[in-house]
Amino acid sequence: MIAIEHLSKTYASGHPALKSINLNIRRGEIFALLGPNGAGKTTLISIICGLVNPGAGRVLVDGYDIVQDYRAARTCIGLVPQELYSESFETVWATIRFSRGLFGKAPDDAYLEKLLRDLSLWDKKDARILDLSGGMKRRVMIAKALSHEPSVLFLDEPTAGVDVELRRDMWDMVRALRDRGVTVILTTHYIEEAEEMADRIGVIRQGEIILVEEKDRLMRQLGKKQLMVQLQHPLLEPPPELQVYALEYSTDGQTLTYTFDGHQEHNGMAELLRQLVELGIDFKDVQTRQSSLEEIFVNLVKAHP
C-alpha cells in the first residue's frame, strides 16, 4: 500500500531527520512505528502526507508518487496529527464538512452523520470545538481524518493524553477500520498500544529503520520467558550446582529468577525445579512471565547506539 524507497530528509538546520529509509506497508494492516523522541517518526509521516518537503528518495501510496501524483496519493490518506489542531470557533459539523470538501469529495451528510454517531459525536455536532473536552476534540480530529473515506489512516500519537476509556474505544475503532480494509499506520509512545493493536512493528532510531517485524514473531523471537521462584527461606549463599542456570537473586534472597527460551523443547525449567527439590531448597510460589514489547523495544534501542 505504501512503498518508501531510500527516503532521506535533512532539515535546513543540517539535522538529518531521515537516512535512506526503505519500508513497505501492506494493504489492510495496522503498522506501528515505534521510536524514541526525535527518531524521525513524525518527519516520516509528515513527508508522506505532504506537510514536509521530501529530500532524496520516493514514496508511493497505492502506486501513486506523493510528489508527481500528489492528488491521487493524498486522496487516499487521512491524517490525525499529534496535536489537536482545529478552528476553535467552528462547529463540529462545519469542520468535518470542510474536511470532506477539501479532499475533493462531494457532500454526503448521511455518511458524515454515521461517522459522528460511530465516534459518539453526533449530539455535539452543533457545539463549537472550543467548548469540547480534550477527548472529544481528539475524536473530532479522527472524524476530520475519516471524513473523505481514506484507504490509509495515519495516527500520530493517537491516544496521547486521553483517558483509558477513550483509548479502549479508539483501539476498537482502529480495529474496525482495519477490518474494513483501511491500512492504519500509527506512531505511539505507548508500547502497550502497539502490543495491543499492531500486526507489524517498525522501530526507527536516529532516522533509520532498525527493525521491521510481525508483532507476534517479534515477541516470540526477542521476547524472553522468565521463571520466578519464591523461596520459603532466603538463600544467602547460592549453591554451586545452580551456577549453570545463570540465576538472578533478589537482594533479600527470597526470589530467584531463571531466564530461558520459551520456544525450546528443553528449556531447563523442569531440571531447575528438580534440582531445587534435590538440594532441599523449599519454594512457596512459582510464576512465569514473558517479556513485554516495551522491554523488547528498550533492548532493541540500546543494542543500536
Place this chain on the structure above:
Amino acid sequence: MNFYAVRAIYLFELQRAWRTLLQTIATPVISTSLYFVVFGSAIGSSMAEVQGVSYAAFIVPGLIMMMLLTESTANASFGIYMPRYSGAIYEVLSAPVSALEILLGYVGAAASKSIVLGLLILLTARLFVDYQIAHPIWMGVFLVLTAVTFSLMGFIIGLWADGWEKLQIVPALIITPLAFLGGSFYSIEMLPPIWQKIALLNPVVYLISGFRWSFYGISDVNPLISLGMTLVFLAICSLIVRWIFKTGYRLKN
C-alpha cells in the same frame, strides 16, 4: 481542478465573515460613513469643487478604495494566518489541492468580502452624497482588480507574519498611510509640483485615480496607466505567491 476543495475553503472563509458580521461588515461600513458625514456633508459643504466635482462626491471613490485596500489586506492576511496560528493549516497542506486552488479559496473569499463591502459603502454613500458613475463597467473592473490584488498581498502578509504584531504592521504602517496620501481626500494636482512628482511613486495614487475616473471621468493619471499599474502590482503579488508555494516558505519545512 478540485472544485469541492475551492468551494470548501471559500465557503468556510465566508462563514467566518458571517459569524463575525459586526466586525467584518458593519464596522467598516459605519466608519466609512462617518468620513462621508464629516468630510463630505459637514466640511465638504463649505469647500470648493475639485476638478468640477463637489468635494463630497469627489471623496467617494477615494474612500471606497481606501476601505477596499485595508479590508482586502486584512481579510486575506487573517484568513491564512489564523489556520497557521492554530495549526489547522496541516489539513490544507495535506489535502489534494494545488496552490491555485488554495488561492482561489482564500483570496477569492477575501476579495468577495471586500467587493461586497465596497458595494455596500457605495450604497451607503448615496444617503449622504449625490454621485454619478460615468463608466460602471470600468468601475467594476477597478473594484475587482484592486480587491484581488490586495487580497493577494494580504495572503502574502498572512504567510510572512510570525506573530499578530507583524500581521498588523503592514496594513497600519504602510497601506493606510499610502491610501491617505494617495489622493483619497484630494487631487494630487492640489500638491506643490515637487510633491506631485513624489506622489507618483505611491502605487495607490494610480488605483484611486483610475477608480475616480470611472465615476466622474476625471483623473490625476491616465486611466490606462492606472489599469497597467494595477495589473503590474497584481503580477508582482502573483509571482511572490507562486514562489511561496514552490519553496514552501512558512508553509512547509
